[in-house]
Amino acid sequence: MLTISETFNDYASRLANVFAASSLRVELDNSNEKIGYKIRQQTLQKVPFMLIVGANEVESNCVNLRLHNGEQISFDDIESAVDYLTQACRPPDVIDQQELIQTSIQALKTV
Numbered sequence: 001m002l003t004i005s006e007t008f009n010d011y012a013s014r015l016a017n018v019f020a021a022s023s024l025r026v027e028l029d030n031s032n033e034k035i036g037y038k039i040r041q042q043t044l045q046k047v048p049f050m051l052i053v054g055a056n057e058v059e060s061n062c063v064n065l066r067l068h069n070g071e072q073i074s075f076d077d078i079e080s081a082v083d084y085l086t087q088a089c090r091p092p093d094v095i096d097q098q099e100l101i102q103t104s105i106q107a108l109k110t111v
């Protein structure tokens with residue numbers, strides 16, 4: 001999670017707590033560096049998702065997510081961002097288990 005300036009550190013900290021409570025790993029970069037530098041450093045470290053926190057996000061209570069490939073996704077509310085990241089960060093074995101359960105349920109319905 002990257003802040004545009006120190007002004008938004010408090011909001012970013014509260015937002016990080018929400019994501020952490022949802023079992024998502026969060027690292028907050030609230031340093032004095034420029035946002036371009038912060039994004040570059042995270043990109044070099046191959047961080048898959050970056051949340052950018054600035055004035056627009058604080059005012060509208062929304063979340064802007066930047067993917068490692070440079071694509072940006074805007075969410076109108078925090079809950080939808082948490083849902084997206086929870087789905088995107090699931091380990092493959094959990095996905096396989098859920099697909100197996102769905103297949104088993106479908107097989108039971110056809111019997």
